[in-house]
Amino acid sequence: MNSHATARRPASERSRDWLRQNLFSSPANTLTTLLVLTLLAWLAGRFFSWAVLNAVWGQASVATCNALMGQGACWAVVADKWQQMLFGIYPQAEQWRPALAVLVFCSILVLSAMRACWRVRRLLVLWVGGSLLCAWLMAGGLGLTPVPTALWGGLPITLMLAVFGTLFAFPLGILLALGRRSSLPILRAASISYIELVRGVPLITVLFMASIMFALFLPEGVSFDKLLRAQVAIILFNAAYLAEVVRAGLQALPRGQYEAADALGLGYWQTQLLVVLPQALKITIPAQVNSFIDNFKDTSLVIIVSIFDFLYAVRQAVISDLDWRHYFVEGYLFAMAVYWLFCYTMSHYSQWLEQHLSRDQRN
Amino acid sequence: MPITKNIARSLAALTLGVTAGTALAGPTLDAINKRGTLVCGVHTGLTGFSAPDRNGKYAGIDVDYCKALAAAILGSPDKVKYVPLTAQQRFTALQSGEIDLLSRNTTWNSKRDTTMGSVFPGVWFFDGQAFVVNSKKNPKVRKLADLNKASVCVETGTTTERNLADYARANKLTFKPVVFEGQEATEKAFQSGRCDAYTTDSSGIAAMLVNLPSRADYTVLPEIISKEPLGPMLRRNDQEFFAIMRWMIFALQQAEESGVTQANVLQMKAESKDPTIQRLTGASGEVGKGLGLDADWAVRAIQAVGNYGESYDRNIKPLGLTRGMNALWNKGGLMYPMPLD
Numbered sequence: 141m142n143s144h145a146t147a148r149r150p151a152s153e154r155s156r157d158w159l160r161q162n163l164f165s166s167p168a169n170t171l172t173t174l175l176v177l178t179l180l181a182w183l184a185g186r187f188f189s190w191a192v193l194n195a196v197w198g199q200a201s202v203a204t205c206n207a208l209m210g211q212g213a214c215w216a217v218v219a220d221k222w223q224q225m226l227f228g229i230y231p232q233a234e235q236w237r238p239a240l241a242v243l244v245f246c247s248i249l250v251l252s253a254m255r256a257c258w259r260v261r262r263l264l265v266l267w268v269g270g271s272l273l274c275a276w277l278m279a280g281g282l283g284l285t286p287v288p289t290a291l292w293g294g295l296p297i298t299l300m301l302a303v304f305g306t307l308f309a310f311p312l313g314i315l316l317a318l319g320r321r322s323s324l325p326i327l328r329a330a331s332i333s334y335i336e337l338v339r340g341v342p343l344i345t346v347l348f349m350a351s352i353m354f355a356l357f358l359p360e361g362v363s364f365d366k367l368l369r370a371q372v373a374i375i376l377f378n379a380a381y382l383a384e385v386v387r388a389g390l391q392a393l394p395r396g397q398y399e400a401a402d403a404l405g406l407g408y409w410q411t412q413l414l415v416v417l418p419q420a421l422k423i424t425i426p427a428q429v430n431s432f433i434d435n436f437k438d439t440s441l442v443i444i445v446s447i448f449d450f451l452y453a454v455r456q457a458v459i460s461d462l463d464w465r466h467y468f469v470e471g472y473l474f475a476m477a478v479y480w481l482f483c484y485t486m487s488h489y490s491q492w493l494e495q496h497l498s499r500d501q502r503n
Numbered sequence: 504m505p506i507t508k509n510i511a512r513s514l515a516a517l518t519l520g521v522t523a524g525t526a527l528a529g530p531t532l533d534a535i536n537k538r539g540t541l542v543c544g545v546h547t548g549l550t551g552f553s554a555p556d557r558n559g560k561y562a563g564i565d566v567d568y569c570k571a572l573a574a575a576i577l578g579s580p581d582k583v584k585y586v587p588l589t590a591q592q593r594f595t596a597l598q599s600g601e602i603d604l605l606s607r608n609t610t611w612n613s614k615r616d617t618t619m620g621s622v623f624p625g626v627w628f629f630d631g632q633a634f635v636v637n638s639k640k641n642p643k644v645r646k647l648a649d650l651n652k653a654s655v656c657v658e659t660g661t662t663t664e665r666n667l668a669d670y671a672r673a674n675k676l677t678f679k680p681v682v683f684e685g686q687e688a689t690e691k692a693f694q695s696g697r698c699d700a701y702t703t704d705s706s707g708i709a710a711m712l713v714n715l716p717s718r719a720d721y722t723v724l725p726e727i728i729s730k731e732p733l734g735p736m737l738r739r740n741d742q743e744f745f746a747i748m749r750w751m752i753f754a755l756q757q758a759e760e761s762g763v764t765q766a767n768v769l770q771m772k773a774e775s776k777d778p779t780i781q782r783l784t785g786a787s788g789e790v791g792k793g794l795g796l797d798a799d800w801a802v803r804a805i806q807a808v809g810n811y812g813e814s815y816d817r818n819i820k821p822l823g824l825t826r827g828m829n830a831l832w833n834k835g836g837l838m839y840p841m842p843l844d
Binding site for chain 2: 461
């Protein structure tokens with residue numbers, strides 16, 4: 141009743157009430173609010189004058205930046221070195237290729253996010269075709285100069301590790317989740333041990349195993365591509381986490397759903413594929429996207445096995461240049477902006493998806 | 504007993520297969536020639552030693568060494584595949600055979616030379632741990648002893664940290680180490696006045712100071728508290744490749760001593776009457792043959808990267824480092840190429 145009354149009052153009144161209740165309810169709270177606001181305003185003002193007002197924009201010489209050091213940001217470092225920041229040590233003459241690959245890759249992501257493409261065949265064509273195109277652009281051959289994976293770096297690597305790391309982990313994760321809830325004891329024990337073992341070690345350890353220890357087990361001279369090894373390690377790692385996400389969805393389904401499927405005479409796989417999984421996956425979308433964002437950011441750990449992800453490419457581009465090496469803060473801020481752009485888009489998309497699908501459910 | 508026989512046969516096949524495999528993999532040199540490229544483990548990014556330049560190509564004094572070897576063995580300095588390695592990865596990469604050699608400013612010490620399946624053929628760069636102080640903040644500090652009770656910025660997880668503690672204990676000094684993760688964080692902390700001094704290898708200090716607008720505020724202290732002889736590494740039990748790597752170092756240093764440069768090496772080979780130059784350039788003697796290479800091996804290496812001094816000037820001089828210990832023995836340094844014969 142009370143809330144009903146509040147809802148009918150004008151917005152200005154409501155926000156005033158909110159302010160009074162949450163920020164100015166007592167003298168001590170009022171004082172704290174004012175102090176924190178002043179501090180925030182001061183910090184924001186300083187940051188704004190450093191990052192925008194006094195900053196050096198566009199192409200500029202190091203001397204111009206040096207003259208302003210400490211007072212203004214030097215975005216000239218990004219203007220000068222953005223190619224190396226985005227694509228690492230990929231041969232410069234060929235850098236249109238990773239650029240195009242990133243573009244294609246992002247288009248695949250955007251397209252498969254759109255409802256019109258949600259048909260198994262369309263998605264399959266889109267992903268297989270798009271991935272092959274990207275792989276050809278990056279690796280070369282068939283008319284393009286071959287570029288070994290040791291030279292790949294930057295944004296394409298980060299995107300590739302994150303997206304394929306989730307894509308291929310997904311089926312594996314679903315199987316593990318089903319295995320964990322299976323009534324077959326050996327299968328269940330195996331799934332549980334795998335999930336708990338992998339979740340019990342940090343990603344760095346898994347990468348180390350894949351990149352360093354694995355090489356020692358192989359006979360001398362035999363070696364798999366380092367990037368591939370890291371990619372497989374990330375997939376295996378993510379699978380364990382996704383398995384738990386999917387299991388949460390499986391457990392959230394009312395028993396009636398299983399029983400109804402049984403009553404219809406559906407077999408195990410039919411029950412799972414037609415009744416259980418579509419619902420379980422739908423209700424766990426927020427957790428899935430969360431897991432993907434986590435994975436996207438975790439890829440920066442691959443530098444420990446000398447794979448140059450985007451973050452390291454930024455660092456390397458700035459630090460290894462004698463002229464610009466004092467301006468790495470600007471470089472890191474640029475990296476932050478790019479990461480933020482991707483993660484923010486993803487979390488917004490997940491919100492949209494959730495609303496969209498729950499509307500379906502209501503209808 | 505057909506089953507036993509079969510098992511015995513497959514076991515024999517397996518053993519033979521393994522032996523054949525080992526014989527084929529053979530010494531590093533065979534593998535390099537067969538592959539047509541030299542696989543060189545380098546630093547992921549250390550200015551002056553190995554770091555991608557403006558064009559994204561690896562450059563530096565450690566990279567030059569790889570190029571010289573590729574030119575001598577394979578005929579072209581471009582036939583190198585660089586494998587950038589982190590500090591944690593470098594030794595395993597060498598042990599597992601992922602790389603042919605490691606040229607990644609690695610300190611030569613007894614442990615790495617004996618127990619790790621690897622050896623050092625020589626020293627390519629003498630470094631040492633030094634200190635830099637902010638003299639605006641500490642105008643009276645002239646030597647290390649003046650830094651007693653001062654705070655020192657140091658990067659975590661490096662031998663630098665241990666050296667600092669060892670030195671303090673041995674000299675009855677107290678330092679307050681302020682530890683940071685990563686080179687740039689440590690540098691920034693020092694520059695913003697977080698500590699009185701900053702310690703790392705002299706080459707690292709030089710790289711920080713070059714192009715720093717407030718360069719005049721900083722003083723590098725004269726003491727060097729550790730020995731860091733940096734050199735390339737290869738796997739043990741590979742005498743052929745060991746000899747090539749060792750004599751590549753000597754050849755490039757001898758070239759500097761004899762005044763043979765990138766520009767004049769061909770002319771020297773044709774005209775010089777100096778027996779050392781003749782042996783170096785293959786005009787006489789059998790140095791190349793002894794190494795299992797042709798007579799022109801050193802000429803190609805010098806054409807590719809110049810002599811040691813030229814490589815130093817191109818890569819290390821821009822950091823503002825003088826030759827110091829890295830000068831030739833007859834110029835007051837420690838570089839002493841063994842005689843060619």
